[in-house]
Amino acid sequence: MLNVNNIVKQYATHLALDDVSLKVEQGKIFGLLGPNGAGKTSLIRIITQITAPDSGEVIFNGQRLNSSHIARIGYLPEERGLYKKMEIGEQVLYLAKLKGMRTAEATKKVRYWFEKLEMGSWWNKKVEDLSKGMQQKVQFVATVLHEPELIILDEPFSGFDPVNADIIKNEILELNKKGATFIFSTHRMESVEELCDNIALIHRSKKILDGSVSDIKEQYRNNTYWVEYDGEYPVELSAGLFKVLHKEILQGKTRIKVQISAGKTANQLLSALLPLVNIHRLDEVIPTMNDIFIDQVKLKN
Missing domain, CATH: 3.30.70 (Alpha-Beta Plaits)
Structure with missing residues (x-):
């Protein structure tokens, strides 16, 4: 689904990505790993077209990445981006429309997800009235609502208690079974063991390891x-x-x-x-x- 080819990205004197290449297979859950400051978020921002690489290219389903692909990608950033004073239901509908959904379709989908994740009573609440974990649930719904082909999750379990983390984990697995491809960035290695088919490890702007989780574990026995x-x-x-x-x-x-x-x-x-x-x-x-x-x-x- 996604080929990242020889990406270089520099910010002033900081080299964020140094000739990074990786391949994300369709229908797989791909773990993007690395310490803080390794370059993971810089790469995600390039894939989501928030920024552009200095050199290299990203190929999405055989085409060079372009603006027409934005609606086919869902992105849950590590830095949460909800409007604190806006009502939850109205906000998720607004975000769905930005992805090209019509009002009637979006409303139906929002109600479906709110019911599924036990958020039915939240419709008229404001973001500032919700806990961090509740806000995270809202943003997860906004990320997957338009049924994107590629879903990018940056630290998706941050702020969740174990029960809600397990609920979201199961939703990820269910969406994956239905065909969604995931890029999953996290520091929680137990989640990588549970969820990921393949991984790449980035450190100091370079990719230092990649492959299937099972092959890598076999290699390091x-x-x-x-x-x-x-x-x-x-x-x-x-x-x-x-x-x-x-x-x-x-x-x-x-x-x-x-x-x-x-x-x-x-x-x-x-x-x-x-x-x-x-x-x-x-x-x-x-x-x-x-x-x-x-x-x-x-x-x-």
């Missing part, structure tokens, strides 16, 4: 395991076979985190330990997206 057992084994057993990274004793059982040596396997580890100790569990330590994010950012600092 490092032969590390938790072993829970009771009994004792001789220290020399570990030589050349594994390295103990952490050890703790819980309720009489010993638990060690070990990294198996290169060329060795978990079966060899078990074969060495089983004659000496009583093993209760063996669990591989799969790196989380949070682990990978921190390791890659530290590596590039």
Whole structure:
């Protein structure tokens, strides 16, 4: 759906994006990750045509990005943009009309979403009377109301309690099942694990990692395991076979985190330990997206 090709963007002396390229596949949820100031928001503003790149191009469904694509994109910015003194129902209708919807169609859709998200009594309330989380619900509705093909969410769970965050997460998944493509920018790595098919990690204006979440996690597996057992084994057993990274004793059982040596396997580890100790569990330590994010950012600092 979206090809970002060699984008460069500079603000005065600050280089925000340095030759960034990425591909967002149709029907997928794409995680755009990076520390504060990495360049994520600059890239989103280029995709939504708020700003233009200094060089490079964005291709949307085979066409160079242009003003006709604006109505086919929904954008929930990190900085909220609702009018505080305006009534909620009137405001969402106004935003829907800016996306090209007619009054009757927009009214029907707004009422549908307000009912679905338990916002029916909010129609005549003003934004300033709502909590941060309630305002976020309103802005989410305004983002998806016109059924855009591409939905860009910048920190969509900010301000939500766990219950409402789960409601919005389920709505994202439902819209995705119906064919919507998402770009999802967040610092919440657990949300990336739950929602994203593919990710790109931007740091200091450059893309430093991209690919499918499953492939990246597979790539960063490092032969590390938790072993829970009771009994004792001789220290020399570990030589050349594994390295103990952490050890703790819980309720009489010993638990060690070990990294198996290169060329060795978990079966060899078990074969060495089983004659000496009583093993209760063996669990591989799969790196989380949070682990990978921190390791890659530290590596590039």
